[in-house]
Amino acid sequence: MKFSRLILANLFRKKVRLILTIGSFAIALVLFTFLAVVKSAFSRGAEIAGADRLVVVSRIGLMQVMPISHGDKIATIPGVKAVTHNHWFGGVYQDERNFFPQFVIDPENHRKVMTELVVPDDQWNNFLKDRMGAIAGARTAARFHWKVGDRIPIKTTLYGGAAAEFNLDGIYHSERPGGDESQFWLQWKYFDETVPPVLKSTAGWYVVKLNSPDDAVRVAKAIDEKFANSSFETKTETESAFAAGFAKQFGNIELLILSIGGVVFFTLLLVTGNTMAISVRERTSELAVLKAIGFSGRAVLFFVLAESIIIALVGGFIGLALAYLTIPVIGIALTGLLPPLLLSKSLLTLGLGFALLVGAASGLLPGIGAMRMRVVNALRRV
């Protein structure tokens, strides 16, 4: 392009300013990407939830248990394909900082319902035969360098604080990208034998697999009606709604992140907008001469916008590259505190779009000013 030399020459006019502006873009992009990744991590449960699954909890609250007999009753409702039950175990592995979710599962039906969480058959069969067996998600196994056959000591903080060693019979993977691979599964049979009498033959929540996602509303209503006015009323919702509600227990993460993101956006906009305004003001006479010798106002606007967009794109690329390199490291450091941090292609594209938007917006006002500038007035100011 024949104007590229002019645009590039103007870009490199003040090298220190250029480097600082690109640097602020890069740092803002790292922050933006990190926030977006955290937001995505919190909402991922809802995004990847099965459309054909319902979660049934006690109407009183998630911490209240329900009779194990609810499962058989739910299974009789038309439209239900399979039902499995879970319990929260709440154990500690070596240290409280080593947090990972531990679920007591129903081995008979778990695989029928949670079909995307895959365990090799031989490992699963060993688990079924082993009362003290356990299965760990690939991420948790990798985090603690566990391998099949290891004995994992877990001390529960609930149910009397008993400690036990479990045999790691298998490792599961999620077939869904971004799926949760941090869980640790235990046998319900073992759990039911060791808990206090009040918790015997109970389930923390049920997960229901439907024949068709279209049945969700009807089946959810039917389940809740079935247990209405009983001692253990239920609250049934789609897995997606349940995951979203669960995430909200941490507070309005989305609002918090959007607020911080908004501050980043406007700060960057002000910094680059100010830089571009100064840069254009410094060149008033040159831009006036360009217009005098026949460059149109639009051409001048184009030059200013091109500069700000190039700065934004270069800063954006550097920022995204830094984010790409650092987020996995941050993710490992924050394991247990935050869900897995995944930097997807769509987030990278969003980041680049963000950079482009800020670049264009910051160049627009100074560019329009230059476009509308009257040559005679500008030359008189020289």
Add this chain to the structure above:
Amino acid sequence: MVRVDGTGKSNSLIQVRGLDKAYRRGGEEIQVLQRLNLDVDKGDFVAFMGPSGSGKTTLLNLLGGLDVPTHGSITVAGDEITHMSGNKLTQWRARHVGFIFQMYNLIPVLTAFQNVELPLLLTKLSKSDRRKHVETALGVVGLTERMNHFPRQLSGGQEQRVAIARAIVADPTFLLCDEPTGDLDRKSADEIMELLEALVGKYSKTILMVTHDPVVAARAHTTLHLEKGVLVEGKTSRESVMAGGAV
């Protein structure tokens, strides 16, 4: 032949009729140019003189299509420019006018070659054709060997030569010079004036120049005085210098 009485030939290169220009400043209207007439033929070299605020630069801006008059008309090579839209006027300037400013106004981050090439970027010339044109223009001003120098590496006189090369590279219909020697020492000013004379003499360029310097004005074919917004035809420039410099 330059005339200011509005009786010039209809085929004059530049024809100005009844030109008025007024500004409003603080609610007060300031009449800068009044019922001004001017006829300039191809190959004329005209100097405008007058005290500060007499309207010299305003006249130059109007002739160059950088400003619009309050009343009157300006016709250049048959095109009446006073009623052109902003975009058309921009295109017209690119094709017909070469500007030379007192402060040279080169782009400091571009080399002499790249500065001279700027007006050609608006044409459809190929890169190699642009190079030929630029080299020719820099050859005319005697700066071929300095084409890769940046403005900061050139003297004031050389910078003004680059500005002249930029003004002539697209072969405009006429050149407008606003105090072209105002920022130069006498020797450099003489060199620039020799160059402008050569452009008129050798290349038949038409030049309209504003200057405060009677010695510089004396190099033009005709000197016109602007007094209170009205053009007054004086002696030829050489006659006025011979008569003691007061024009």
